[in-house]
Amino acid sequence: MKFSRIVFYFLPPELRFWARRVFYMPSDVINYLRNGKSKYPAKGLIFTGSGDFEKEGNQIVAELLSKKFVKADSKVLDIGCGIGRIAIPLTDVISLKADGEYHGFDIVERGIKWCKENIKSKYPHFNFLCVPLNNDLYVNNDRKASEFIFPYKENQFDLIISNSVFTHMLPSDLENYLDQISKVLKPGGVVRATFFIIDEESKRLMKSNNGLDFKFNYEDYYLIDDKVKCANVGYSEKYLYSKLKMYGFEMLEINKGYWCGREKKENFQDVVYFSKLTN
Ligand SMILES: C[S@@+](CC[C@H](N)C(=O)[O-])C[C@H]1O[C@@H](n2cnc3c(N)ncnc32)[C@H](O)[C@@H]1O
Secondary structure, eight states: OOHHHHHHHHSOHHHHHHHHHHHHHHHHHHHHHHHOSOSSOOGGGOOSOSSOHHHHHHHHHHHHHHTTOOOTTOEEEEETOTTTTTHHHHTTTSOTTTTOEEEEEESOHHHHHHHIIIIITTOTTEEEEEOOOOBTTTBOSSOOGGGOOOOSOTTOEEEEEEOSSGGGOOHHHHHHHHHHHHHHEEEEEEEEEEEOEEOHHHHHHHHHTTOOOOOEEOSSEEESOSSSGGGOEEEEHHHHHHHHHHTTEEEEEEEOOSTTSOSOOSOSSEEEEEEEOOO
8 A cells, every 4th residue: 555545544534634625725726716616526625535536426327327227216325425426417317307316425524514515505306414423434433334224214215326435334334234225225226336345356466466455354354454444345255245145135237346456447446236126
C-alpha cells in the first residue's frame, strides 16, 4: 500500500475530511469561479474514494439501464449512498410522475446533508437518511451495523444497490445487511453489490501483479490493514456464496474487477448481481 494511503488511514475520520478539503481547495475554488455551481459535489467534499466520481456513477446507471434493472417507476434503495454518486445520474431515470422512488442511507452525516440540500431539494421523490453506525474508517461510536434494522417496508424495493460498501464491512455486519435486504427487496428483485472476492485466481494475481494486498487472512474474510479493519475487507468466495444462498438469494451474474491485478476491465471491484428467490 502506498505510504500516503497508510498515513491517510491513520488519521481519524474528521481529520481525513479536513485533509481532503484543504488539498482540493485551490482546484475547487478555480472550478467554481470558472463554471459556477455544479450538480456534483466539490472534489474536497468527496469522501467516498479517489476514482472519477461522475464517470463511475454514470457507468453504473448506464449498466443498470442496459440490463433493464431500473426504469422510471422503479423503487430503488442505495445502501451506503455516500455523497450521491449514483443518486445524481438516477435523477434522469427515476421519475416522480411514474411513481418511482429512490431511498439512500449512509452513516456519514456530511454526505447525507449534501444530498438533501442538492438532490432532495429538486427531486422530492429522492430520500436520504443518515444512520450513524460504527465503522472504524468513517464513524466512531458504539452503534452496531450488525444490529441495524432497515427502516423500510417489507418487499418495498425492485432494485438495491450497494456500491463499494460491503468492501468496508465485517462479516457480522454484512450478514445482518443480507438479512435486511432479503426483507425489503421484492421477490424477484435485484441487488447490485460490489466486493473484493478472494478466490484462487485473485490470491495468485494479488501476489504477482501488485494488486491490493489482503495479507491478513481470517479465513472467511481478509483485510489489508488490521488496525483500520474496515478500510478494505475482502470475502472468501466460499463464504460469500454460501451466505447469499443462506439468505435466500440466487446468483445472477459476477463481473470480476481489476483490483487484484486482473487485466484492466470496466470495474475495479467485483460486481455481483443476485436476486431474491420468489418463494
Ligand atoms: C467507498 S464509499 C462508497 C459510497 C457510494 N456507494 C459510492 O459509490 O460513491 C463507502 C460508503 O459506505 C458507507 N458505509 C460504511 N459502512 C456503512 C454501513 N454500515 N451502512 C451504510 N453505509 C455504510 C460509508 O459511509 C461510505 O459512504
